[in-house]
Amino acid sequence: MTDDLRIGVIGVGIMGADHAERLARRTARARLVAVADPDEVRAKELATRWDGVRSGADALELIAADDVDAVVIASPGFVHEEQVLACLAAGKPVLCEKPLTMDSESSLRLVRAEREVGRRLVQVGFMRRFDPEYAQVRSVLAGGSLGRTLLLHNVHRNASVPSTDFRSEMIVRDSLVHEVDVARFLFGEEVVAIQVMSPAPTSHAAEGVVDPQVAIFTMAGGGLVTNEVFVNSQVRYEVRCEAVAERGSLVIGRPSTGLYSTSVAVGGGRWGGSVPADYRTRFATAYDIEVQAWVDSALGGEAVGASTWDGYAATAVSTAGMASLASGERVDVHLVSPDTLS
Numbered sequence: 620m621t622d623d624l625r626i627g628v629i630g631v632g633i634m635g636a637d638h639a640e641r642l643a644r645r646t647a648r649a650r651l652v653a654v655a656d657p658d659e660v661r662a663k664e665l666a667t668r669w670d671g672v673r674s675g676a677d678a679l680e681l682i683a684a685d686d687v688d689a690v691v692i693a694s695p696g697f698v699h700e701e702q703v704l705a706c707l708a709a710g711k712p713v714l715c716e717k718p719l720t721m722d723s724e725s726s727l728r729l730v731r732a733e734r735e736v737g738r739r740l741v742q743v744g745f746m747r748r749f750d751p752e753y754a755q756v757r758s759v760l761a762g763g764s765l766g767r768t769l770l771l772h773n774v775h776r777n778a779s780v781p782s783t784d785f786r787s788e789m790i791v792r793d794s795l796v797h798e799v800d801v802a803r804f805l806f807g808e809e810v811v812a813i814q815v816m817s818p819a820p821t822s823h824a825a826e827g828v829v830d831p832q833v834a835i836f837t838m839a840g841g842g843l844v845t846n847e848v849f850v851n852s853q854v855r856y857e858v859r860c861e862a863v864a865e866r867g868s869l870v871i872g873r874p875s876t877g878l879y880s881t882s883v884a885v886g887g888g889r890w891g892g893s894v895p896a897d898y899r900t901r902f903a904t905a906y907d908i909e910v911q912a913w914v915d916s917a918l919g920g921e922a923v924g925a926s927t928w929d930g931y932a933a934t935a936v937s938t939a940g941m942a943s944l945a946s947g948e949r950v951d952v953h954l955v956s957p958d959t960l961s
């Protein structure tokens with residue numbers, strides 16, 4: 620390995636292009652060397668932005684390349700398993716975008732495959748763990764000064780999503796999965812049950828798509844988490860979280876005073892700052908810290924951030940969430956015992 624970590628990025632749509640830019644321009648000790656995407660034109664167009672970056676169509680070829688020390692996977696979730704397995708087989712550190720995979724069985728296969736390697740090589744891209752606000756909430760709650768954590772209330776709104784593939788199930792598996800990780804991260808416990816409710820949908824959702832959705836998680840210690848996920852809200856990007864503990868509450872992602880309107884018609888969509896357009900602005904700092912931490916750990920230290928177990932535990936909640944979305948009933952989450960893994 621040279622001094623800098625030589626990195627390949629797989630999947631250069633919205634998130635992959637954002638990570639490639641971050642790696643090429645503002646991540647210390649990182650060197651972007653290759654990008655791969657079956658959309659070769661897209662990959663080539665991106666690679667030409669920087670000197671010395673090559674492009675190709677084949678993800679597995681990129682992973683195997685001698686001049687690639689580590690890999691960022693930003694392809695769609697349904698191809699993550701094969702690509703993460705290839706990274707594990709090659710012994711290369713990998714930052715895999717969330718969700719780890721699309722169902723709990725495949726995520727569990729990755730947990731087991733990494734255990735067989737014998738060391739942590741995978742970081743899952745749950746970037747909110749690196750967001751300074753979420754990190755502060757976690758640190759206050761873990762410090763115990765507010766007593767036991769009782770409740771979390773999450774709001775997660777996207778202005779819109781691609782109507783072609785973003786069906787009701789994707790809202791659970793691709794969007795709500797962030798709240799699952801936040802709940803586990805802030806409570807420090809597993810989610811044991813989930814109930815997904817289907818309010819009357821917005822007229823902006825594609826035909827048959829349940830949007831917004833309201834989900835309730837039950838935590839292992841009995842705490843509850845309420846979540847609104849609304850992916851066609853038409854009003855830019857809103858992610859808020861309130862943690863309620865025995866001696867007070869903590870709120871992030873909200874204005875401090877005055878009328879808060881996300882409508883451009885009322886208050887101009889501003890509250891003394893602007894509502895971020897999407898995750899790339901709202902979580903820019905979180906992604907920067909996340910990717911830097913991944914590079915630093917790949918170059919020398921212990922892996923950081925969400926592990927394959929965290930990815931699996933989140934996916935297991937999504938799998939139960941899909942069943943609940945279909946039935947409207949509360950569904951228990953099934954996790955294997957960590958003891959059975961070693």
Ligand SMILES: NC(=O)c1ccc[n+]([C@@H]2O[C@H](COP(=O)([O-])OP(=O)(O)OC[C@H]3O[C@@H](n4cnc5c(N)ncnc54)[C@H](O)[C@@H]3O)[C@@H](O)[C@H]2O)c1
Binds near residue numbers: 635661698746793
């Ligand atoms: N952490 C976050 O906040 C965040 C934000 C956005 C997306 N994501 C995640 O990033 C991943 C990509 O999402 P996106 O919004 O950039 O999607 P996108 O559709 O914009 O881009 C996906 C890209 O992957 C390519 N691709 C498809 N099959 C591939 C394969 N087999 N190998 C390599 N590339 C392949 C597509 O051609 C496309 O260029 C998803 O897992 C998504 O959930 C995470």
Ligand SMILES: O[C@H]1[C@H](O)[C@@H](O)[C@H](O)[C@@H](O)[C@H]1O
Binds near residue numbers: 776777850898
């Ligand atoms: O893949 C994206 C991404 O994870 C965003 O952070 C989230 O807000 C979107 O809902 C999701 O579709």
